[in-house]
Amino acid sequence: NATHRTQAGAGGCPFHAAQEPPTAPNGCPVSPRAAAFDPFDGPYQLDPAEALRWSREQEPVFYSPKLGYWVVSRYDDIKAIFRDNLTFSPSIALEKITPASDAALAVLQRYDYGMNRTLVNEDEPAHMARRRELLEAFTPEALEAHAPMVRRLVREKLDAIVDRGRADLVAELFWEVPLTVALHFLGVPEEDMEQLRRFSVAHTLNTWGRPSPEQQVEVAEGVGRFWQYSGQVLKKMQEQPRGHGWMYDMIEKNRQKPDVVTDNYLHSMMMAIIVAAHETTALATANAFRQLLSRPAVWAELCDNPALIPAAAEECLRHSGSVVAWRRIATRDVEVGGVSIPEGGKILMVTASANYDPAHFENPDELDIYRDNAVDHLTFGYGSHQCMGKNLGRMEMRIFLEEFTRRLPHLELEEQEFTFLPNTSFRGPEALWVCWDPAQNPERRDSAVRDSQRDFPVGAPSRQDIAREMVVAKVQAASQGVLQIALEDPRGRRVPEWSPGSHVELVVGDYVRKYSLCGETDDPYWLQIAVLREPEGRGGSAWIHEHLEPGMTLRLRGPKNHFRLDETAEHYLLIAGGIGITPIIAMADRLKQLGRSYELHYAGRSRSSMAFIERLARDHGEALHLYRKDEGERLDLADLLAAPREDTLLYACGPERLLAALGAGTGHWPEGSLHVEHFSAEGALLDPAKEHAFEVELADSELVVEVAPDRTLLQALRAAGVDVPSDCEEGLCGSCQVDVVEGEIDHRDKVLTAAERAGQDRLMSCCSRAKGKKLVLAL
Ligand code: HEM
Numbered sequence: 001n002a003t004h005r006t007q008a009g010a011g012g013c014p015f016h017a018a019q020e021p022p023t024a025p026n027g028c029p030v031s032p033r034a035a036a037f038d039p040f041d042g043p044y045q046l047d048p049a050e051a052l053r054w055s056r057e058q059e060p061v062f063y064s065p066k067l068g069y070w071v072v073s074r075y076d077d078i079k080a081i082f083r084d085n086l087t088f089s090p091s092i093a094l095e096k097i098t099p100a101s102d103a104a105l106a107v108l109q110r111y112d113y114g115m116n117r118t119l120v121n122e123d124e125p126a127h128m129a130r131r132r133e134l135l136e137a138f139t140p141e142a143l144e145a146h147a148p149m150v151r152r153l154v155r156e157k158l159d160a161i162v163d164r165g166r167a168d169l170v171a172e173l174f175w176e177v178p179l180t181v182a183l184h185f186l187g188v189p190e191e192d193m194e195q196l197r198r199f200s201v202a203h204t205l206n207t208w209g210r211p212s213p214e215q216q217v218e219v220a221e222g223v224g225r226f227w228q229y230s231g232q233v234l235k236k237m238q239e240q241p242r243g244h245g246w247m248y249d250m251i252e253k254n255r256q257k258p259d260v261v262t263d264n265y266l267h268s269m270m271m272a273i274i275v276a277a278h279e280t281t282a283l284a285t286a287n288a289f290r291q292l293l294s295r296p297a298v299w300a301e302l303c304d305n306p307a308l309i310p311a312a313a314e315e316c317l318r319h320s321g322s323v324v325a326w327r328r329i330a331t332r333d334v335e336v337g338g339v340s341i342p343e344g345g346k347i348l349m350v351t352a353s354a355n356y357d358p359a360h361f362e363n364p365d366e367l368d369i370y371r372d373n374a375v376d377h378l379t380f381g382y383g384s385h386q387c388m389g390k391n392l393g394r395m396e397m398r399i400f401l402e403e404f405t406r407r408l409p410h411l412e413l414e415e416q417e418f419t420f421l422p423n424t425s426f427r428g429p430e431a432l433w434v435c436w437d438p439a440q441n442p443e444r445r446d447s448a449v450r451d452s453q454r455d456f457p458v459g460a461p462s463r464q465d466i467a468r469e470m471v472v473a474k475v476q477a478a479s480q481g482v483l484q485i486a487l488e489d490p491r492g493r494r495v496p497e498w499s500p501g502s503h504v505e506l507v508v509g510d511y512v513r514k515y516s517l518c519g520e521t522d523d524p525y526w527l528q529i530a531v532l533r534e535p536e537g538r539g540g541s542a543w544i545h546e547h548l549e550p551g552m553t554l555r556l557r558g559p560k561n562h563f564r565l566d567e568t569a570e571h572y573l574l575i576a577g578g579i580g581i582t583p584i585i586a587m588a589d590r591l592k593q594l595g596r597s598y599e600l601h602y603a604g605r606s607r608s609s610m611a612f613i614e615r616l617a618r619d620h621g622e623a624l625h626l627y628r629k630d631e632g633e634r635l636d637l638a639d640l641l642a643a644p645r646e647d648t649l650l651y652a653c654g655p656e657r658l659l660a661a662l663g664a665g666t667g668h669w670p671e672g673s674l675h676v677e678h679f680s681a682e683g684a685l686l687d688p689a690k691e692h693a694f695e696v697e698l699a700d701s702e703l704v705v706e707v708a709p710d711r712t713l714l715q716a717l718r719a720a721g722v723d724v725p726s727d728c729e730e731g732l733c734g735s736c737q738v739d740v741v742e743g744e745i746d747h748r749d750k751v752l753t754a755a756e757r758a759g760q761d762r763l764m765s766c767c768s769r770a771k772g773k774k775l776v777l778a779l
Pocket residue numbers: 082090119120121131185276277278280281284321322323326379380381382383384385386387388389390392393394
């Protein structure tokens with residue numbers, strides 16, 4: 001077979017070669033779409049995620065004969081590859097995807113070009129030993145110190161255009177500023193910056209592009225000169241007393257540990273890092289401005305509420321990242337997503353496609369700046385090689401956005417055709433034309449606008465700042481003590497889509513409280529909640545009952561769903577106690593719509609205190625069972641749950657008592673039958689007097705993190721620069737789950753089932769801790 005393939009490929013038989021389906025190196029036939037895939041072609045260049053939709057849906061791992069690579073497009077497969085950097089070596093990450101011509105090689109040789117391993121393409125164990133030595137420059141404190149420099153550079157450039165009314169933001173700011181930031185971050189002497197600036201351009205085309213033979217020679221000249229000049233600058237820096245900057249850290253480590261931070265590494269890195277820190281950030285910023293300005297309502301929201309900027313920047317990195325694909329090479333025969341890849345197989349992970357995988361991101365095509373798991377995107381890679389500079393890149397994007405939304409909120413995107421430099425991995429428009437009316441610049445009326453900056457903490461965005469504004473459309477009594485409230489978008493837009501079991505968080509002053517959505521899921525303009533007046537609550541529900549009226553604006557997080565209805569069961573038992581009816585009613589509506597078999601058991605104090613009785617009787621009459629305490633009716637759980645049923649799922653919401661009784665009463669049911677919605681977890685606060693410190697080792701990134709008695713594991717991970725998504729931060733939602741490789745866990749969440757806990761292989765990092773002194777996590 002192999003010989004036959006080679007002959008056909010070499011044009012052995014002029015009559016049959018054309019008809020034979022191409023074959024992948026594992027012997028399998030290549031599908032027509034895989035055969036047609038060309039990453040230098042229009043569709044991939046324009047929108048890589050869209051160009052690979054077919055692959056995500058039908059053939060998530062395929063061999064591309066045109067590229068000679070295995071292409072991987074789904075989130076879980078790509079993350080698994082990133083996780084295992086022994087099986088999937090990064091050594092290929094900076095290899096020229098189009099091999100250099102002899103003429104180009106001759107040019108490079110003339111310059112004694114010796115670019116080799118840096119960090120991003122170094123194998124273990126050398127990589128981790130080096131990376132660990134060089135992390136100090138990236139601590140939040142160290143990065144914080146660069147913020148004023150970034151701010152100053154953005155301002156200088158913005159000052160130059162602010163009265164102009166029209167500009168190409170790429171040419172004026174987005175290209176220049178990240179380069180200058182990178183050079184400052186490295187500590188390159190000012191007088192050498194100008195020169196280095198001129199060399200940094202040809203790299204992308206050279207490494208990830210398909211340059212023509214003439215371009216290859218031209219690019220080789222540029223690269224050769226860049227190599228020589230960066231060597232000279234490095235030498236000069238080595239001769240100077242220790243200055244400030246990451247390059248000086250490296251020089252110092254090279255003196256102390258020349259076998260770890262080697263000479264060739266220093267020279268290679270001097271050149272590679274300028275690209276790594278520069279183009280990535282420049283293109284990401286251009287993408288973000290393009291996406292946000294092409295959605296004027298979203299841009300207006302950012303101008304009104306700049307606290308949303310970190311979340312918006314993150315969502316733009318997911319939706320339109322600047323690095324769209326990254327490479328690995330298989331060091332042994334291995335399976336990815338069920339497809340066998342032979343040793344030596346080259347792999348292109350299309351991270352832009354993973355970022356649109358509906359199995360990981362709800363409604364992925366939408367740019368939603370309120371998306372709470374946007375930080376899970378793979379634009380910064382993942383695992384032991386994950387971008388070290390991600391928080392510097394984020395900082396730059398945020399400062400750009402903050403300055404522009406404040407000083408030029410009336411900025412508009414001009415009609416234009418966007419062009420991209422053809423290559424597999426880096427993506428962003430080559431120009432971005434915008435216009436505005438300088439007469440409307442707010443700083444002309446109030447000069448304070450220019451300087452009234454807002455700073456953001458270093459790191460992944462804080463979800464505390466993510467909240468959308470909604471207006472109260474209608475308030476009415478749903479029963480004694482329960483108000484039903486309809487909320488609408490202040491600009492009359494459609495409300496976000498939601499599914500039964502979803503909730504929103506209402507932010508009223510310091511008061512944040514979760515409410516299940518209880519309207520109709522297909523109502524495009526209203527989100528509805530029901531609020532019980534709680535005499536012993538923290539006062540928020542009383543405030544809502546006394547003061548809320550139509551026309552008022554509220555802040556709201558979500559919708560999100562931690563109580564998702566599995567629609568595949570034969571039969572359903574829905575159980576609600578009191579105000580717990582709110583998520584259950586939406587589930588009942590959905591089951592009815594699907595034509596499923598269900599019973600709805602609803603218990604409460606009295607008819608007048610139970611919300612939605614009329615609606616329930618009207619829509620679910622047959623399935624509805626009411627239990628009114630004051631009429632002597634009692635929900636007999638023992639009877640209801642006596643016989644376990646394989647085909648039935650239980651969904652319940654109500655007082656803790658009821659949920660505890662259900663937990664106890666379903667012990668003999670199949671594992672996973674019962675699903676409950678808690679409204680809050682007790683004991684979420686840490687008492688340092690009762691806690692002990694422990695250590696976590698991160699297997700994927702090889703970091704060791706200390707967790708002090710007064711800190712949660714989640715806080716400690718974030719402080720170490722590891723992005724873990726979270727939501728409730730009280731053990732209710734499951735979003736902060738982390739896999740555990742080793743160590744005994746002290747589980748404190750309400751998410752995991754007894755069997756999952758016993759497995760000791762995962763925990764909720766917002767609340768759970770180590771029983772002993774150490775845990776090893778798969779992070
Ligand atoms: C590695 C993207 C900004 C320094 C990487 C990787 C990606 C990436 C995809 C490879 C990750 C992997 O193999 O798992 C980006 C993006 C940026 C950005 C999208 C901006 C939006 C920066 C900045 C710096 C930087 C500003 C420097 C100060 C690095 C370094 C590595 C790296 C040193 C190698 C880490 C290692 O292999 O251990 N980046 N980057 N990056 N990046 Fe970035």
